[in-house]
Amino acid sequence: MLEIIAIIILSKKNGKLAVQKGLKSGTWILYSVLTWIGFEVLGVLVGIMTFGEENVIPIYLLALILAVSSYFLIRSILEKKPDVLDDDINRIGVRDLYP
Numbered sequence: 001m002l003e004i005i006a007i008i009i010l011s012k013k014n015g016k017l018a019v020q021k022g023l024k025s026g027t028w029i030l031y032s033v034l035t036w037i038g039f040e041v042l043g044v045l046v047g048i049m050t051f052g053e054e055n056v057i058p059i060y061l062l063a064l065i066l067a068v069s070s071y072f073l074i075r076s077i078l079e080k081k082p083d084v085l086d087d088d089i090n091r092i093g094v095r096d097l098y099p
Contacts, residue, residue, distance in 0.1 A: 003064070003067075006068075007032075007033060007036055010032065010036075010071045011029045011032035011033055011036075011071075012029065013075075014028050014029060014031075014032045014071070014074050014075060014078060015028055015029040015032075017075065017078045017079070018078055020083060020084070021078060021081045021082070021083060021084060022083075022084035023078075023081070028074065028078065031074055032070075032071065032074050035070040035071075035073065035074055036067050036070050036071065037067075038070070039066040039067050039069065039070035040063045040064070040066060040067040040070075041063075042063075042066055043059075043062045043063030043064070043065065043066035043067065044059060044060075044062075044063045046062060046066075047059030047060075047062040047063060050062070
């Protein structure tokens with residue numbers, strides 16, 4: 001249950017960052033959720049290969065760590081994109097500069 005809440009909150013944060021960058025928020029929210037699930041599955045598989053099938057807690061912790069790292073991966077990709085510039089400066093005319 002807490003993991004679902006974390007997915008919702010963190011994907012919304014990535015969506016807000018995408019809007020700030022001038023991108024569609026829904027697309028980046030979907031990317032966030034899909035990478036979360038994918039990295040979690042990858043963490044389970046690596047955990048089973050590393051710790052064996054009997055050790056459930058280390059497997060789950062590794063899966064959770066990889067899932068949270070997927071949030072930071074998507075966030076870093078978004079942060080590297082340029083911000084949308086406000087176009088107000090281009091709308092100012094010469095007459096607007098004089099009192």
